Amino acid sequence: LLHQHPDELPDLSWDFVIVGGGAAGGVLANRLTEVREFNVLLLEAGPDTGDIFNFSMPFPVSTLSPFTPYDWNYTTVPETSTNNRVLGYPLGHVLGGSTSINSLLYTRGPSDDWNWLAEELEDDSWSWKNMQRFFQKNERWVHNDSTSGRFDPAHHSTSGMNFVSLPQAPESIDEMIIQTSKDHPEEYPFNVDMNSGRPLGLGWAQSTMAHGRRSTARTSYLSNEVLARPNLHILVNVFVTRLAPPSDGHTFSQVEFAYGPDKAHLATLTATHDLILSAGSINTPRILLHSGIGHPTTLASVGIPQVLPLPSVGQNLSDHTLVRLNFLVNSTDTWERFSNNQTLEEEYVKMWKETKQGPLGNGVFNHILFAKLSEEANDSSGEPNVEVLFNNGILPPWQPETGNYLSVIPILLTPTSRGHVIINSTSPLSPPLISPSFLSTEYDMKALRYAIRLAIGFVKRAPWEGYILSPFGFPESFMVDDSPRPASDSNELEADGIMDEWVRANAGTTAHPAGTCALSKLGADYGCVDLDFRVKGVKGVRVVDASVFPRIPRAHTQAPVYVVAEKAAEVIKVEYGYGRGGRAPVVHSGVGFGASGEEL
Numbered sequence: 001l002l003h004q005h006p007d008e009l010p011d012l013s014w015d016f017v018i019v020g021g022g023a024a025g026g027v028l029a030n031r032l033t034e035v036r037e038f039n040v041l042l043l044e045a046g047p048d049t050g051d052i053f054n055f056s057m058p059f060p061v062s063t064l065s066p067f068t069p070y071d072w073n074y075t076t077v078p079e080t081s082t083n084n085r086v087l088g089y090p091l092g093h094v095l096g097g098s099t100s101i102n103s104l105l106y107t108r109g110p111s112d113d114w115n116w117l118a119e120e121l122e123d124d125s126w127s128w129k130n131m132q133r134f135f136q137k138n139e140r141w142v143h144n145d146s147t148s149g150r151f152d153p154a155h156h157s158t159s160g161m162n163f164v165s166l167p168q169a170p171e172s173i174d175e176m177i178i179q180t181s182k183d184h185p186e187e188y189p190f191n192v193d194m195n196s197g198r199p200l201g202l203g204w205a206q207s208t209m210a211h212g213r214r215s216t217a218r219t220s221y222l223s224n225e226v227l228a229r230p231n232l233h234i235l236v237n238v239f240v241t242r243l244a245p246p247s248d249g250h251t252f253s254q255v256e257f258a259y260g261p262d263k264a265h266l267a268t269l270t271a272t273h274d275l276i277l278s279a280g281s282i283n284t285p286r287i288l289l290h291s292g293i294g295h296p297t298t299l300a301s302v303g304i305p306q307v308l309p310l311p312s313v314g315q316n317l318s319d320h321t322l323v324r325l326n327f328l329v330n331s332t333d334t335w336e337r338f339s340n341n342q343t344l345e346e347e348y349v350k351m352w353k354e355t356k357q358g359p360l361g362n363g364v365f366n367h368i369l370f371a372k373l374s375e376e377a378n379d380s381s382g383e384p385n386v387e388v389l390f391n392n393g394i395l396p397p398w399q400p401e402t403g404n405y406l407s408v409i410p411i412l413l414t415p416t417s418r419g420h421v422i423i424n425s426t427s428p429l430s431p432p433l434i435s436p437s438f439l440s441t442e443y444d445m446k447a448l449r450y451a452i453r454l455a456i457g458f459v460k461r462a463p464w465e466g467y468i469l470s471p472f473g474f475p476e477s478f479m480v481d482d483s484p485r486p487a488s489d490s491n492e493l494e495a496d497g498i499m500d501e502w503v504r505a506n507a508g509t510t511a512h513p514a515g516t517c518a519l520s521k522l523g524a525d526y527g528c529v530d531l532d533f534r535v536k537g538v539k540g541v542r543v544v545d546a547s548v549f550p551r552i553p554r555a556h557t558q559a560p561v562y563v564v565a566e567k568a569a570e571v572i573k574v575e576y577g578y579g580r581g582g583r584a585p586v587v588h589s590g591v592g593f594g595a596s597g598e599e600l
């Protein structure tokens, strides 16, 4: 049941209070309320936008953030590694969280990442093989044509919660992309299914959408059908400020939140079982720090009484950094044909409303190229270091008023830079200080440089001849010097220097923050939560969201977060006697949409 105001709540005490209704919070709210005996309250800072059409139309991702009411509107602190620029740092501020505003790509990461995690945590339940059942619970694959050669049905589940599908509409650049792979199979091998655990190569993108609509935590785990459960209550537009100080010094049971105009009113609620923080990699540490859980020096410098010294809170911030390489192209068949033509755009909106088809019923990526740094290319472990994405135009509203464009996006997947999130005020309403420290190591710079040259080399191949007219917004010299390699002689160092300067002036975020409240095994010298997702050293609080990854997955992060939350839900249910091996009175169907595929 969805509430807009705290006065509407039937109770002040709940079995579970979940903070944040995004990817992780959505899964937990759903799975825990499958047990009729559990009463669950989900607190979400943003609004519910279930009925606003932009939130179900896949294409207009770039109109949902940054700097909208559905974004936290955070910015980073200026950092020398990115030329002291203040970068926008989008994060969903809406029921569904970042899944409601994201770019839909569905990537599970290489099997090695999960196997590494299992080793690091000394717990085999995290291995690729053992995580498969959670991927199955999450994914609802909808493409039926297994002869298309664009995916391998062996790797997909049709019974999970989030629709996942291949591109819904062709783009004029598709053929050139595929032909480049066909012409150069050694450099860009075609990968029929990049979600097999072996993502290396070029393949058709899989996205959380189907039937011309986005599939988000709001439309799946928190569908209207799920919202009707009597044991699930969701309160939107409330900002959780902190966990109330525990009376015995270490057992947390109350959460404080602000609401109303200017968030001027404060209230508290109780969780008798667990308070679960699923506020995401930036806001979860923000709440913990304001609750006195964090690095003693940070807490002391701000003047927040320490409840628990936990130095890793907010540290180890990891994210994938990217740049956009835009090219002016010799075509009129790019997104600019409608993004710069209001009449045609309106026609496409109408088409989408009536049929859910057309260019607006598709996401913004039809292909992904995953690649390794060349000196490691002989390693056949299937682990990419970099990624390249392709847009058939400059994402609206940033397109110039004239011209047609191609946008190629190199991304660094294995950053060694680590940043942090801290606070600098006793007021929980003050925004946190976000330091992603992008490109602050030599390796990161080298790897992104490699990805840029890989991307430019790709679009200089024969299929693109006559298509690319000129670089738009980056130096012409990048076009000459396009052989991906690590720096070795002085000529290259000069070219590298020019590229690095441009990169530092242009790099931004993929909005994949992770790692700020990491899982770690017993006795580890880092980390915040134990393998049951409990904050180490206190009782009553768990963390389940993107912050728990000790190392950022080589993937767009929504699928990894969904499955981690599926795993956490199971851990919690089992602990309270339900699910695997315990009682099994699971009363509500997990599925939140009808057979027609209609959501909301």
Ligand SMILES: Cc1cc2nc3c(=O)[nH]c(=O)nc-3n(C[C@H](O)[C@H](O)[C@H](O)COP(=O)(O)OP(=O)(O)OC[C@H]3O[C@@H](n4cnc5c(N)ncnc54)[C@H](O)[C@@H]3O)c2cc1C
Pocket: 019, 020, 021, 022, 023, 024, 025, 043, 044, 045, 046, 065, 090, 091, 092, 093, 094, 095, 096, 097, 098, 099, 101, 102, 103, 104, 105, 106, 107, 238, 239, 240, 241, 278, 279, 280, 281, 283, 284, 287, 510, 511, 512, 513, 544, 545, 546, 547, 555, 556, 557, 558, 559, 561
């Ligand atoms: C613009 C953008 C594009 C992206 N593109 C992709 C993509 O294409 N593919 C992909 O796999 N991933 C993508 N991601 C990342 C992916 O969506 C996230 O990794 C994932 O949603 C993280 O899940 P989470 O549960 O940790 O946090 P979120 O989904 O962000 O959920 C956190 C929730 O907590 C709420 N909250 C936070 N603080 C408070 C508070 N104090 N009180 C109450 N509520 C609070 C927030 O409003 C939010 O609803 C993208 C993200 C963004 C922002």
